[in-house]
Amino acid sequence: MKKNFEEGACTVRIHVSCIHLKMGENGRGGNWRNSFYGGIPSEAGRLNRLQILNMSYNSLEGEIPVNLSHCSNLKNLDLQYNRLVQQIPSELGSLSKLEILSLANNQLSGRTELIFPGVFPPSLYNLSLLTYIALTGNNFSGNLKPDLxxxxxxxxxxxxxxxxxxxxIPASLSNASDFQELDIPSNNFTGTIPISFGNLQNLQWLGASYNQLGGTIPDLSNLKGIQYLDLSHNNLSGQIPSYMVNFPVLKILNLSFNNLEGEVPIEGVFRNASAVEVEGNSALCGGIQELHLHACPIQGSKKHRKHVAFKLILAIGIPAFCLTLLSLISLYRLRKSKKRCLPVSSFGRLYHKISYEELLNVTDGFSLRNLIGSGNFGSVYKGKLGPVETTVAVKVLNLQKQGASKSFVAECEALKEHPTSKPR
Incomplete structure (x- = not known):
């Protein structure tokens, strides 16, 4: 393989069998850097066996050559950190083997449909093998395709x-089962953090700062591999989820400048003030001392309210209980006394109840011919009562006589002791 690369204008004279062409610094760990300028040579499109084209970290200008689409075996296209302009050629959609597309930190522009295919150009929809996309620091605009x-x-x-x-943010990203890093800061994304992100168990990096995201932080408790989580400078509300203390490898957590409220945890990553940022949330409280947050008066007032409520329950409950108990005791005693002292009229419930009018009739108006005797407290008359004309004795008390009532009660008590007694 021959080359005549040197600092200055970029020219290419490479054998067409070239597989790897690296003219820049590897942005993910390499240690070489060049200073080429000018445009990307169109001759690069003749390298139909080329698999890796790395021209990053130079000063290349102009547009991305359309004929790069002729490199049908290209898997890695790295042009980051240059001065490239205009749009990404739609012809690159024919690079069906492309896995890495790194165009970060250029001056590229265009609506997102040029990158994530929508109505135009549909050819980019063929890049289904892409595992890595870096477009950071350009001038792209528009919406990400929902089914990205x-x-x-x-x-x-x-x-x-x-x-x-x-x-x-497309919720469909959770469909990429091995999705590991999402970095979308300094854009104008709105809406909420997709709930489906809780299913991205391999996610390690989630950077979404400086957007306009709102709502509460969803359930991300399954992200056991998360190492970097930056949701700062948004409009998030609600409390800091308690599950965040259980992230075992979380190294950086930035929730600053939102509208979060409530108590900051003190376990897990929250033990390390250098790993956590929560400033700019005026309603947050508590946390470790190094975070310099005010104490949580809400918890104190809750305890006070519980204490007052307990005293109130005692003040009302005890008298009410005592009053209820006394009422039950009084009712019990009243019922017991009624059982012991039955009224005189209860004796009559064993017999047929007879009206005064019936007694008046059976004695012919208490006539003298029916008088069978008299005493100190009244007179006794005979009569025939009922359909079988049972002979009965009717005593008429003279209540004006002192002791008449007592005499009547005594006679009733005597009858109780002799239940076999019957009227004649």
């Missing part, structure tokens, strides 16, 4: 911060 995660099921890393993207 379905169109790119192998996607693992998506870095698109520092653009002008709008709309909501």
């Amino acid at each position: 995660g379905i169109a790119l099921p192998n996607l693992q890393i998506l870095w698109i911060g520092g653009n002008q993207f709008t709309g909501t």
